[in-house]
Amino acid sequence: MTINNTIENDVCHLALIGDIKIYDATRNKQQMLEEMDSCRAMHLDLSQVEEIDVSGLQLLILLRKEVRNKGISFLLTGASTPVSKLLELYRLKDWFQAQD
Amino acid sequence: MVIEQVLETFLTESEELVKEIEDQLLKLESEPEDSEAINALFRAVHTLKGSSGMVGISNIEQFLHWVESALEKVRTGTLEFNEDLADLMLKAHDHLRVLVDRINQDESEPAAPEIAQQEELIILQLQAYLSESGDKNPASPAIKTQTAFIQEEESGPIQWKISLRFKENTFRFGFDPTSFVTHLSQMGEIIDLKTNVDTIPPASEMDPESCYLSLDIDYLSEFEKKDIEDVFEFLGDEIDLDILPSQPKIDSYVKNLEEMVEEVTEPSDSKYKLGEILVGSGAVTAKEVDSALKKQQLEVASQGTQPSNSRLGELLVKDKKVDTTVLNRALEVQKPIKAKQEKVSKTIRIETNKLDQFIDLVGELVISSAGITQHSEKLKNKSLMEMAAMNSRLVGEIREQIMELRMVAIQETFNRFHRVVREINKASGKKIRLEIQGGDAELDKTVVEKIFDPMMHLVRNAADHGIESPEARASAGKPPEGTILLKAYHDSGMVVIEIKDDGAGIHRQTVLEKARSGNIIGMEQVLTDKEILNLIFAPGFSTAKQVTKLSGRGVGMDVVKSNIEALRGSVELESIEGEGTTVRISLPLTMAIIEGLLVGVGDSRYVIPLEMVVECIDLPEEAINSTHHHVNLRGQPLPYLWLRKLFEETGPQSEEQSIVVIKLGNKTAGLVTDVLYGEIQAVIKTLDEVYKNVPGISGATILGDGRVSLILDVKSLIALAESESLKGNKQAGEPKEPQLATLDAI
Numbered sequence: 001m002t003i004n005n006t007i008e009n010d011v012c013h014l015a016l017i018g019d020i021k022i023y024d025a026t027r028n029k030q031q032m033l034e035e036m037d038s039c040r041a042m043h044l045d046l047s048q049v050e051e052i053d054v055s056g057l058q059l060l061i062l063l064r065k066e067v068r069n070k071g072i073s074f075l076l077t078g079a080s081t082p083v084s085k086l087l088e089l090y091r092l093k094d095w096f097q098a099q100d
Numbered sequence: 101m102v103i104e105q106v107l108e109t110f111l112t113e114s115e116e117l118v119k120e121i122e123d124q125l126l127k128l129e130s131e132p133e134d135s136e137a138i139n140a141l142f143r144a145v146h147t148l149k150g151s152s153g154m155v156g157i158s159n160i161e162q163f164l165h166w167v168e169s170a171l172e173k174v175r176t177g178t179l180e181f182n183e184d185l186a187d188l189m190l191k192a193h194d195h196l197r198v199l200v201d202r203i204n205q206d207e208s209e210p211a212a213p214e215i216a217q218q219e220e221l222i223i224l225q226l227q228a229y230l231s232e233s234g235d236k237n238p239a240s241p242a243i244k245t246q247t248a249f250i251q252e253e254e255s256g257p258i259q260w261k262i263s264l265r266f267k268e269n270t271f272r273f274g275f276d277p278t279s280f281v282t283h284l285s286q287m288g289e290i291i292d293l294k295t296n297v298d299t300i301p302p303a304s305e306m307d308p309e310s311c312y313l314s315l316d317i318d319y320l321s322e323f324e325k326k327d328i329e330d331v332f333e334f335l336g337d338e339i340d341l342d343i344l345p346s347q348p349k350i351d352s353y354v355k356n357l358e359e360m361v362e363e364v365t366e367p368s369d370s371k372y373k374l375g376e377i378l379v380g381s382g383a384v385t386a387k388e389v390d391s392a393l394k395k396q397q398l399e400v401a402s403q404g405t406q407p408s409n410s411r412l413g414e415l416l417v418k419d420k421k422v423d424t425t426v427l428n429r430a431l432e433v434q435k436p437i438k439a440k441q442e443k444v445s446k447t448i449r450i451e452t453n454k455l456d457q458f459i460d461l462v463g464e465l466v467i468s469s470a471g472i473t474q475h476s477e478k479l480k481n482k483s484l485m486e487m488a489a490m491n492s493r494l495v496g497e498i499r500e501q502i503m504e505l506r507m508v509a510i511q512e513t514f515n516r517f518h519r520v521v522r523e524i525n526k527a528s529g530k531k532i533r534l535e536i537q538g539g540d541a542e543l544d545k546t547v548v549e550k551i552f553d554p555m556m557h558l559v560r561n562a563a564d565h566g567i568e569s570p571e572a573r574a575s576a577g578k579p580p581e582g583t584i585l586l587k588a589y590h591d592s593g594m595v596v597i598e599i600k601d602d603g604a605g606i607h608r609q610t611v612l613e614k615a616r617s618g619n620i621i622g623m624e625q626v627l628t629d630k631e632i633l634n635l636i637f638a639p640g641f642s643t644a645k646q647v648t649k650l651s652g653r654g655v656g657m658d659v660v661k662s663n664i665e666a667l668r669g670s671v672e673l674e675s676i677e678g679e680g681t682t683v684r685i686s687l688p689l690t691m692a693i694i695e696g697l698l699v700g701v702g703d704s705r706y707v708i709p710l711e712m713v714v715e716c717i718d719l720p721e722e723a724i725n726s727t728h729h730h731v732n733l734r735g736q737p738l739p740y741l742w743l744r745k746l747f748e749e750t751g752p753q754s755e756e757q758s759i760v761v762i763k764l765g766n767k768t769a770g771l772v773t774d775v776l777y778g779e780i781q782a783v784i785k786t787l788d789e790v791y792k793n794v795p796g797i798s799g800a801t802i803l804g805d806g807r808v809s810l811i812l813d814v815k816s817l818i819a820l821a822e823s824e825s826l827k828g829n830k831q832a833g834e835p836k837e838p839q840l841a842t843l844d845a846i
Contacts, residue, residue, distance in 0.1 A: 022271050025308035033303055054277045054313055061297050062306055069302075089281060090295040090315070 001028055001049070005035050012039035013077075017048040020056030028056070032063050039072055047078030057086055064096055073099065110155045114200050117148040122193050125186065126518050132181040142171045148196075160199050163219060166226040167192050176287050179229060188229075192222050258349045259291075260328065262317040265299075265340040270311035273338055277313050283331050288321025329385045342420055345383075350423045356381040357429045374409045377430050378422060388421045409434075452545060455505060462495075462502050463783040469495040470780060470804030496781055508548050510597070511539030514586045516552065517559055521584065524563045531581040532567050541588035543595050547667050547687055551597065554660040554671075558599045558683050559584060561657075566603030566681055576678065578602065592763060593711030594669075595689055600682040606675040608632050615641065633673045637661045668798060670815055686765075686815075696782045696811065698803070699760060700775035702749025705809040707782045707801055708771065712762050712814045716776055719757040729825040731759070731770065739825035740770030741817060746796060762814050769821035771812070780804075782811060795820060 001018040014035055020028055036042070044063075049056075067074050076097050079087070087093045124141035128134055149164035167189070173179035195218055202211065262284075266277050284290065296314040300306060321328065325343050332339050345353070360380060375389035392415040400407050413431065416422045469492055476488040514536045521534040543551070567573075567582035574580055585600040608629065615621045615635045627635075635641060639658040664671045669687035689711075696707035697716075723731055723740075730737040740759055743749070754774035761770050782801035791797060798813035 022309065025271075029303075029306070029308040054311065055271055055308060058300055058306075058312060059308060061295075061300050062303060065297065065300065066303050086278070089278065089293075091293045092295055092297075095295075095297065 001031075003031050003035055005038075007038055010038075010040035012036075012042045013045065014039075014042055015045040015048055019051040020049060020059060021051060021053045022055040025055045025059065029059055029062070032059060033066065036063070036066060036070070036072070039067075041073045041075070042067055043075045043077050045078045046076070046083045047080050049080045049083050052082050052086055057090065057092075060096070061092070075099075106155055110151055110157075111204055113151060114148060114203075117144045117151075118193070118197055118200055120144040121148075121196070122190075122519070123515065125189050125193060126522070128181055129183075129186045129522075132186075138171070138175055138181070142168070142175050145171055157203060160196070160203075163192075163196065163199065163223070166223050166230075167196075170226050170229050173230065178286065185229065188222065188225050191218075192226070195219055195222055258321065259346040260317075260319045260321065260325075260349075261342075261344040261346075262315075262319050262328065263340075263342040264313070264315040264317065264332075266311045266313040266335070267338045267340070268307075268310040268312070270313070270335070270338050271309055273335075275335060275338065277311070280332055280335070281315070284317070284319070284328070287323055287327070287331065288319055290317055291320055292318040324382055326382070326385045329387060344420060345423070350383075350426060353381045353383040353423075353426045354429045356383075357426070357433045360433060374412055374430060374434060377434055378416070378426070381426070381430065383423070383426045383430070384416060384421050388416065388419075392416050392419065392421065455502075459502055459506070462499055465495055466499060466781045466783050467802055467804065471806075472804070474804040499781060503544075506545045507542040508545045509540050509542050510548055510588050510595075511536070513548055513552055513555070514539050514588070517555075517584075517586060520556065520559060521563065524560070528563070529569070530563070530567055531570050532563055533581050533583045535583055535585045536587075537585065538588040541590060541595055543687065543689070547595075547669075550663070550667055551685070551687065554663045554685070555586075555597070555599065557656045557660050559586075562599060562601040562603065562681065562683075566601040566605075568604050572604075590689070591686075591765060593689055593709065594686045594764070597685040597687070598682055599685075600680065602680040605677040605679055605681055606633060606636070606673070607677055611635055633675060636673065637671075694782055694784060694811075696780055696801075697760065698777040698780045698809065699743075699758075699771075699773040700754075700777060701743045701747065701773050702751030702753070704747070704749055704751070705777070705803060705807060706743065706747075706773075707780065707809050707811045708760055708762060709811070709814060710779060712764055714761040714763045714768065717759050717761065717770075719759050719772055724757075729821070729827075733761070733770075737825075738768060738770050739821040740772060741821045741824060742772045744772065744774075746820075762818065764814050764818055767818050767822070769818040771817065771821075782809070784811060 001016055001020050001024065004013075004015040004017060006013040012035060016032075046060075064074065084093075087096060121141060121144045124137045124144065127137040128141065131137065145164055145168050149161050149168055152158070152160040152164070170179065170185075170189075174181050174185075179185070195215075198215060264277075264281075266275075270277060281290075281293075294316045296316065299312045299314040301312070306312075319328075325345065328343050329341065332341055357377065360377065375384075375393065378384045379386050379389055392412055395415055396407055396412055399405060399411070405411070409431065413422075413427045417424055417427055469488075473485075473488040473492050476484040517534055521532055524530070525532055562584050567584070568576065568578075570580035573582060583602050585598070587598040587600065589596055611632055612621075612627075612635075615638070616623055618641060620635060620638050620641060621627065636657050637660075641657065661671050664685055664687070667687055669685055671683065671685045673681065673683055675681040694707075695710040697710050697713050699706050699708060717733070720731055729741070730739045732738070738759075738761065744753065752774075758773055758776055759770035760773055760776070761768060780803070784799045785801060795816045796813055797810050799811040801809050801811055803809050
């Protein structure tokens with residue numbers, strides 16, 4: 001996958017684009033966590049994610065947890081159908097979007 | 101080599117599985133709602149797929165993948181098993197048969213292109229079914245399974261608590277958990293699901309290629325624990341699975357256990373073990389028991405404790421595989437189940453040629469033992485005679501039991517005709533129903549195998565020439581659906597197979613014309629009804645007005661007859677025009693060794709099959725020089741034959757001759773003999789071709805003293821006696837009976 005990160009006043013507008021699957025899992029993890037460093041708040045846009053499998057889901061969960069632990073505020077601004085379906089299947093939508 | 105053994109096992113297994121597949125398909129066709137059949141079918145396909153994968157026969161494995169997927173949908177109720185699908189499945193079975201046969205024959209040459217094309221066609225059609233049946237529909241009724249023992253009441257879907265822990269190498273093995281979860285959701289309803297996000301470690305430790313997925317699911321489904329477990333089967337050990345039933349389910353397990361004692365019907369020496377009982381009740385799955393047993397073994401090995409039921413039970417409870425109440429009930433039921441089991445017998449598999457070798461040996465033993473008995477009598481040594489008698493008796497028992505081993509019920513052969521009739525219905529547009537009676541009649545294995553071809557011909561004849569089209573039947577006032585009845589029963593030492601149809605019967609006039617035009621009989625010849633019917637068996641005869649694809653040119657009847665006679669059997673026809681035809685095949689029960697009555701005529705010895713001997717009477721005075729050929733036996737006339745005359749014996753005639761009364765079916769006759777020697781066991785040696793058509797002889801045997809004794813053919817002798825006695829009546833001035841045509845004699 002590729003990542004677009006537009007940073008405005010310490011707010012990261014992070015867009016994940018393409019496939020988040022097992023094949024590039026290691027690289028994806030590295031990329032995603034790197035982007036985290038420069039944020040005070042994160043607006044995550046998943047509307048351009050094409051294919052995603054459970055390894056990808058795990059990375060999203062990881063990202064969400066890390067963001068939470070670091071006290072970075074989080075907003076999910078968009079989710080493509082594959083992402084939506086996956087989050088629904090695993091009943092993670094609420095947890096993912098929860099603000100705390 | 102190990103691989104060869106594995107392959108051999110696979111070949112044997114696959115034969116059975118392919119057959120099972122066909123059987124269940126046919127069952128399902130007539131009962132599309134039969135949940136046992138669909139599950140049995142699915143299991144067979146699933147097992148065969150797995151086995152072929154294991155031995156590396158990937159073409160079969162891959163083909164079956166599609167079949168299995170389609171069947172999965174049928175199983176879950178998302179796809180209807182209609183006629184078209186049944187057709188497709190049977191085609192798939194046939195293709196599977198081709199694939200398996202190629203393996204059996206070790207075909208290394210590439211398959212003909214038609215085979216590959218056929219496969220592609222079938223797969224495409226299967227795929228069409230798979231995509232069209234769409235997504236899950238929780239409202240559609242899932243088909244319930246039934247445990248082997250128990251009939252479950254119609255209860256609603258049950259709640260389960262399922263916990264799934266996919267292990268870390270899940271992705272590495274190529275699995276995506278989502279497909280399993282989706283599958284689960286199609287088999288019932290996921291009421292609630294919780295993904296345990298805490299199982300994913302912090303970033304520094306998290307391995308992106310490892311799987312940490314852990315789910316807790318509240319699930320509603322009518323399926324059994326085993327079915328739910330099966331969803332995750334392919335994961336093998338890569339998942340930790342807990343399936344916990346809700347209370348109503350627990351109650352039903354306890355009830356199952358209580359009923360199990362009554363339901364013990366299957367032979368097995370292990371079903372009283374605790375694990376088996378629990379699996380039988382549905383409370384735990386085989387997999388769970390296996391893994392608990394493994395744990396127990398480890399404990400035993402490391403701690404030196406004794407394996408015990410209670411420990412096994414504890415492990416299962418500890419791992420939350422079973423509820424305590426269920427376990428306790430299972431322990432209580434164990435003893436009565438074990439007691440019942442011990443009554444039921446075990447089975448074992450043997451190769452038929454080993455059995456054949458055994459039978460040959462027993463045959464030799466019979467002869468040799470007869471020799472001992474004879475010599476001991478000559479020596480007049482009392483204790484030796486006693487021993488010889490005991491020996492004879494024991495050998496006789498061995499013989500009997502061995503013959504039983506080769507006996508096989510004819511049901512399976514009869515069952516093959518379901519398919520045949522089905523094809524005929526399709527091809528001809530007629531409506532024909534197959535009925536089977538007496539399938540548990542038993543025959544020697546070889547006979548069962550060899551009788552199929554003649555039967556096939558006869559059934560096809562019945563369908564093609566016998567049963568009329570639905571329109572013709574309707575205008576004849578018959579129900580549009582014709583019936584072909586296959587019936588088997590035992591009668592005085594023979595097995596009788598009847599093929600009976602309610603069709604048009606045999607039209608005598610047509611038969612006569614055909615026989616005349618074929619020069620089988622003369623134009624002026626007058627025949628009895630029986631003789632006319634027998635013309636059908638004459639070589640070169642055919643009444644087919646139309647050559648049809650099904651029964652060919654009808655030239656087969658003489659071949660059918662000779663095939664049956666090669667099995668030492670006989671065939672006869674009965675028919676009523678407009679009502680139907682019955683073909684009756686009689687076959688001897690035993691092939692190789694028979695019990696016989698040894699008689700002496702002149703200098704020779706003859707053996708009469710004991711099963712067909714009714715009694716022996718003294719030859720009455722007046723019969724000795726009479727020309728009548730029957731005596732009065734308790735008010736009934738008994739036709740008889742002078743074996744002396746028949747076989748042209750010249751040796752000394754006894755002062756006190758006897759008549760041995762023989763019987764076949766409802767006909768009896770008498771045979772005049774000089775001496776009655778008694779019962780012997782005769783190993784049948786077949787006679788050469790030269791002697792095959794001699795009337796009255798069906799084989800030979802070697803007596804204990806080395807003499808050859810001919811075995812008499814009861815059927816032809818009875819016919820001969822009848823005809824002689826009619827002739828005799830004629831000579832005495834009684835009303836003229838027509839000459840029996842020579843066709844009938846043999």
